[in-house]
Amino acid sequence: MEGSGFGGLFGDPDELQRRLGEFAEQMQGAQRLAWADNAIKLAVDLTVAAMNRVNIQGTTEQQAEQLRTVMAHIFPDAVTLVREAREGLQ
Secondary structure, eight states: TTGGGGGGTTTHHHHHHHHHHHHHHHHHHHHHHHHHHHHHHHHHHHHHHHHHHOOOOOOOHHHHHHHHHHHHHHHHHHHHHHHOOOOOOO
């Protein structure tokens, strides 16, 4: 029992430290994954909300142009969110 805190209750201190480090890494990985999932969901929600606000009218070509215009405004932000989410996973 010499040198072991708590009467050897937790075993080898080096092993305990290693396991706590592994646990901390797993928690960080889970947080990164959750953040990435949220960022991707936000990008999708942002795109859907923008598309739902458009009052599509006119011919098929005019409607397509209206949708392209909305996407041209919203797509760069959505791409940025997804890119940052992917970088957070690395």
